[in-house]
Amino acid sequence: MKLITALLILSCALFSTVQAADFETLLAALPTCALNCFVPAVQASGCSATNATCICTNAQLNLEAKVCMAGTCTVVEQLKTARLTEAGCGVEVDTSSQTQIRVFSWIFCILSEIFIFIRLWVKWKLTDKIGVDDWLMILAANPVVEIGFGLNMWDIDTDNLNDVFHLFMVDECVYIALLAVTKLSLLLFVQRIFPARSFRIATWIVAGFTVAIGITFIMTTVFSCDPIPYFWTKWNGEVVGKCNDVNLQTYIAAGFNILQDFAILLLPLPELWKLQVSMRKKVQLFIMFGVGLFVSIISIIRLRYLVSFGNTTNPTKEYTPLVVWSVVETQTGIICACLPSVRHLLKHVFPAGFLSSLKSSNRKNTQTKSATGTGHSHKIWQSRSFKIEKHDEFHELDDYSTTDLKMHSTVLTSVVGTPDGVSEREIDDGGESGRPRTERGV
DSSP states (O other), rough: OOGGGGGGGGGGGGOOOOOHHHHHHHHHHHHHHHHHHHHHHHHHHOOOOOOHHHHOOOOHHHHHHHHHHHSSOOHHHHHHHHHHHHHHHTTOOOOOOHHHHHHHHHHHHHHHHHHHHHHHOOOOOHSSSOOOOHHHHHOOOOOOOOOOOSGGGGSSGGGGGHHHHHHHHHHHHHHHHHHHHHHHHHHHHHHHHHHOOOHHHHHHHHHHHHHHHHHHHHHHHTSSSSSHHHHGGGGGSSOOOOOHHHHHHHHHHHHHHHHHHHHHTTTTHHHHHHSSOHHHHHHHHHHHHHHHHEEEEHHHHHHHHGTTTTOSOHHHHHTTTHHHHHHHHHHHHHHHHHHHHHHHHHHSSSSSTOOSSHHHHHHHHHHHHHTTTTTSEEEEEEEEEEETTTTEEEEEEEEEEEOOOOSSEEEEEEHHHHHHHTEEEEEETTTTTOOOOEEEEE
């Protein structure tokens, strides 16, 4: 990759703060090609060789030296010259973009880790086991890796640039895999909620499509350049090779990603509509499942920053928005996938605010009284759960309480998933009267 003006020292002309004491020493450390360009330019400008202020702020001098070095210096020499003359002109290294990446990365990654922990804790409390979808969430909890982005290329040691771009390729593959794993976890989650055969087939089709797309674009990224190492060595302009149209490839991948997001978002909506519950509860469930739309919006926002992908001479700096939005997208996807568990936890911690008439501190006692058949007219609490009898697994989506009108009899309501659909039933346990349990469809 041939760097031109953006990477040259001559951006220093925008700055007036100088360190004249060090300027002469730094000038002597310039590569020979850069010095051969500077000397004639300085002489033609009328600036003294020791007048740092004049040299750093003379636009014509900078332009002439820029044109000269673009044709006579290698990329490595241009980067070295830029780094030296920034120091000579008193220009501090701009770390603001690197700080932005770090702040967003750590905030969103810590949040996603917290949500994953809540998901696992709630799931363990409910079923005493961790499902495949939960293990996929654990796999998705990848750490943030510092890869040097956020700095100008000339502020990074040239000996480290190969490693920076190599890690960037690995990070691209991790990004694709992370999106696929999160989507698979969501699909397995909704499949265990709605056990209808037609719905399960549809989720497996979407899951297969997700895996195929993920593998395809990971392989496309790995083999995007020929030879493969050209991906992380092309920056120096000294290696022979060729690459695919990375910009087009990235747009296609983003398009498929957004398509999958909407497919997964729309998939459970018909099943939710079929539930025999109040419209208010339906709306609540629609909102809970609809939070995935937020991830799709982030994916669309990220598209605008793909314009410069593969078309910039300073990628380590100019890719900052793309890196930030990629982190936000992946970690928000994880958070959204964990929200049903968070909702369940909040309903236990703040029952009054989540359609429950009992305080969480009294639930255990009231359930115990109901089980022993003692006490007078009281309230009981029972989970409204979607259950797949074959695997004896369930996910709770709603809770409620009801008042027992009989002294020793309780009426429990649950939403039960069957191979033919989802229905709501009332179950009369008969209390202590010895009457058999009865089920009646609602």
